Amino acid sequence: MTTPLTVEQLHPRLGELALIDVRSPGEYASGHIPGALNVPLDRLDQALAALRATAERGELAIACASGRRAATACRQLADAGVPARVLTGGTDAWAAAGHPLERPAGARTVWAMDRQVRFAAGTLVLLGLVADRALPGTRRLAAAVGGGLVFSSLTDTCAMGRALGRLPFNRPRSDAPGLDETLAALGR
Structure with a gap:
């Protein structure tokens, strides 16, 4: 069972914990919680070692649009012995609470x-x-x-x-950070 994390609990702790967004790169680029790093759900296994190391250094939180994919990711991580918390309501709840979403310059909006x-x-x-x-x-x-x-x-x-x-509009732009850059950032 994963431990939920509400938007109210996350907001004051943004700089303290590692926040992973498991949406597709296109969804992530169209608006994510400030400081969140993108590890798409279908690439979670490739990031497992880095996520384990990150969780050993501090708390790990997982987000998506609504919380469903984040819950799936947390179950996969728990099965691998990596503790993580799921953001209840995801980025939708974050935005509904009036908090800003980060969008790279020139990013296009992609449907969830x-x-x-x-x-x-x-x-x-x-x-x-x-x-x-x-x-x-x-x-x-x-x-x-x-x-x-x-x-x-x-x-x-x-x-x-x-x-x-896997469609082009759901992939990262060529100038956007990819999984390798995200894994490097987790290693810091």
Whole structure:
């Protein structure tokens, strides 16, 4: 079980603890809590050694947009013996409390991953149903997407989210710090 951390608890401790944002680089660049470092959830295993060392030096907190991916990351870290706290409500709660988000100059706004998944899944379902009129049997696409969503909720995984995370608009800009720079910053 991970220990929650509220926005009110985080705010005065920003400089004291290490804050990791597990959203995609595109989401992170469109607005993150000041001082947060980006380690995308799908690359958490690659950062495990650095996160373990960071947690040994002080407290580690994990954030995402709403707290769901952060909770998943905290479970993965706990399974690896790395203690971490999850920011309840994530950057959405941080912004709703009136705190500023940091945005690199020239960063574009990217939809949150859950919104991207809902849009893609809904589009595929509609396409499957509409295309079935001209090409009978394509409604199976809608059924496959529905089945994938059920599987996703039962396993708390998201293959569509992982696939969307690889699209160009969800990747870091060429001039943005990557995972290597983040790991170096954690080593300080």
